[in-house]
Amino acid sequence: IYSREKNWTSALVYFEKARELDGAMDNAYGLGKDLAALGQCYEKLGALKKAAGCFHSAAEIFTLINDTAAAEKAREKAGALDALSKE
Numbered sequence: 001i002y003s004r005e006k007n008w009t010s011a012l013v014y015f016e017k018a019r020e021l022d023g024a025m026d027n028a029y030g031l032g033k034d035l036a037a038l039g040q041c042y043e044k045l046g047a048l049k050k051a052a053g054c055f056h057s058a059a060e061i062f063t064l065i066n067d068t069a070a071a072e073k074a075r076e077k078a079g080a081l082d083a084l085s086k087e
Helices: 008-024 028-044 048-064 068-085
Strands: none
Touching (some): 008 028, 028 068
């Protein structure tokens, strides 16, 4: 709800909680999605390096669970953010 409302600070708090829960439950797919969502929040808040790190981590998780489409999407987003953060 908070991300749809573009309330990125509040969304960040809840996606972080989701990341903790999915990690505790060994829900790798959920963890990958949480990291991608956190990356989006950090990007919208202007923390590009932190956003890129989240997308890199999401790509690693998606690769481990053989979701190649999600891994490639996260990898592309991470690369774009890496480039932006160096400008």
